[in-house]
Amino acid sequence: MTNLLFSVGGNGGAAVSVPAKNFLGVDLSDADTMQVSFLEEDGTLDAVIVALTFTGTAKAAAEALANAMAKDTRGLITVADGVNSKFLHPFTAIESIN
Numbered sequence: 489m490t491n492l493l494f495s496v497g498g499n500g501g502a503a504v505s506v507p508a509k510n511f512l513g514v515d516l517s518d519a520d521t522m523q524v525s526f527l528e529e530d531g532t533l534d535a536v537i538v539a540l541t542f543t544g545t546a547k548a549a550a551e552a553l554a555n556a557m558a559k560d561t562r563g564l565i566t567v568a569d570g571v572n573s574k575f576l577h578p579f580t581a582i583e584s585i586n
Contacts, residue, residue, distance in 0.1 A: 490561050494538045494585055497570030502585040504536055505564060508557035516546055521583065524553065539583035540568055549578050 495503035542549035568582035
């Protein structure tokens, strides 16, 4: 099972690793920001919502995320790591994890 890593930079920045199978959907906040939602691992009704900024088109960003989730790596794929400045292309920053 593939897990996706999201980590906000800075002191006390939030981090979360979520199974790709818990993906709920993507909503655009504006032309270069998307909110990606995942089901909580504990089964509660609350969702984990990650806000990511990207370059290029929303379609290309959604495809990159879909390709990462489709990999059967049985490991961890870093989508956005603000601590180490590592981002899956075309993502450029992680704004928040709620």
